[in-house]
Amino acid sequence: MKNRRKLRHIRTVLLSLTTVGLFCLCVWLFYQGLFEQDGAAPLPVSEPSSRPTLEISSAEPPFSIASSNASQGGADASLGEPIPMASSAAPESALAVSESAAVSSDPAAVSSAPASAAPPAPASEAPAASSVSAAPASSAAPTTSLPEIPADDPYPDLYVARPEFIPHQDGDKVVYLTFDDGPSNLTIPLLDVLDKYGVKATFFVVGKTSEEDKEALRQTAERGHTLAVHSYTHEYKQIYASPRAFLDDFAREYALIKETTGVSPTIYRCAGGSVNSYNRDTARSIAEEMNRRGYIYYDWNVDSGDAVPGTTAEGIYQNVISQTSRYDKAIVLMHNSATKKDTLAQLPRIIEKLQAMGYRFAALDNTVAPINFRLP
Numbered sequence: 001m002k003n004r005r006k007l008r009h010i011r012t013v014l015l016s017l018t019t020v021g022l023f024c025l026c027v028w029l030f031y032q033g034l035f036e037q038d039g040a041a042p043l044p045v046s047e048p049s050s051r052p053t054l055e056i057s058s059a060e061p062p063f064s065i066a067s068s069n070a071s072q073g074g075a076d077a078s079l080g081e082p083i084p085m086a087s088s089a090a091p092e093s094a095l096a097v098s099e100s101a102a103v104s105s106d107p108a109a110v111s112s113a114p115a116s117a118a119p120p121a122p123a124s125e126a127p128a129a130s131s132v133s134a135a136p137a138s139s140a141a142p143t144t145s146l147p148e149i150p151a152d153d154p155y156p157d158l159y160v161a162r163p164e165f166i167p168h169q170d171g172d173k174v175v176y177l178t179f180d181d182g183p184s185n186l187t188i189p190l191l192d193v194l195d196k197y198g199v200k201a202t203f204f205v206v207g208k209t210s211e212e213d214k215e216a217l218r219q220t221a222e223r224g225h226t227l228a229v230h231s232y233t234h235e236y237k238q239i240y241a242s243p244r245a246f247l248d249d250f251a252r253e254y255a256l257i258k259e260t261t262g263v264s265p266t267i268y269r270c271a272g273g274s275v276n277s278y279n280r281d282t283a284r285s286i287a288e289e290m291n292r293r294g295y296i297y298y299d300w301n302v303d304s305g306d307a308v309p310g311t312t313a314e315g316i317y318q319n320v321i322s323q324t325s326r327y328d329k330a331i332v333l334m335h336n337s338a339t340k341k342d343t344l345a346q347l348p349r350i351i352e353k354l355q356a357m358g359y360r361f362a363a364l365d366n367t368v369a370p371i372n373f374r375l376p
Helices: 001-039 187-197 211-222 243-261 283-292 313-324 341-356
Strands: 064-066 095-099 174-183 202-206 228-230 328-334 371-373
Touching: 001 174, 174 187, 187 211, 187 341, 202 211, 202 243, 211 228, 211 243, 228 371, 283 371, 313 341
Parallel strands: 174 202, 174 328, 202 228
Antiparallel strands: 064 095
16 A cells, blocks of 8 residues: 555656656747747848939039938929928938039939038137128139030030039138029019128029019129029929920020020029939930030039928027038028928028127039039
């Protein structure tokens, strides 16, 4: 009897030990599986599609900008409204930009832009500088000869000899204020503000033909600012249908400017920026044709955001100051259509602050190396 109890007790102990052993084995296998999973290679994550970047070149190092195609970075809607490309509120993200010569018809000449620029430095309070301080002395830019003009060219007069770019000097802090979509009833008041501070700017204008608008064009030229082609119609589907369609529109605006003021423009800015949702298939061929004719286009590396719905007057000011502080050479996008009263109102503050930060102001011409979005 005692032996039976002893055997039963031994079996119970063995069964308990076996159960505990199996339990421990299961626990070990479970944790071993977890460890192996932790050490496994991560699953690939698809990258979000990136927007087209920007390019330019010159002796200056390339940099990236926040609003590569921001605010005016293309307008999907009517005149002056932006094609969404990048938020002007976050100018340090969207498109890479490089500074260089005008787009070459040789695809190999299109360089890729590097990583983004360093975060903006705080705006330092420097002693006020003259807005029209002279740039570092440089010799006159040599001019290239005109290309051969085809016999069947529809616009044989639309050629210009292009000078070489004058290199930007290290330490020369310069701002190029540019205004799109004028003239308007706000143009002459804007010119008065610029005159007050001795600032010269660049106006990329559209096809407005009233006497008031023509007088604004004449005043712009007479006061020493640069008049340049933006677009006659500002109709994206129409002007970006083909290089010929773009040239037809360009020729109309060119003729309006010349007949009204006597000025023959040598530079232009594409409606919506050089890269937008309407010209993916034609941007490069348009740039190559215009480059062949000697005309240079300018995008921007500072976006005021004044064409972005909801941007406040204070937002315009902060956008310009914070973005400009990142660059020694800043091309600032603003607008001069009849609705841009906040832009006009903030202009004195913007000029005074940038002067205090040590910047001078200048108007663009075709000796200034452009800032361009990288073509698709």
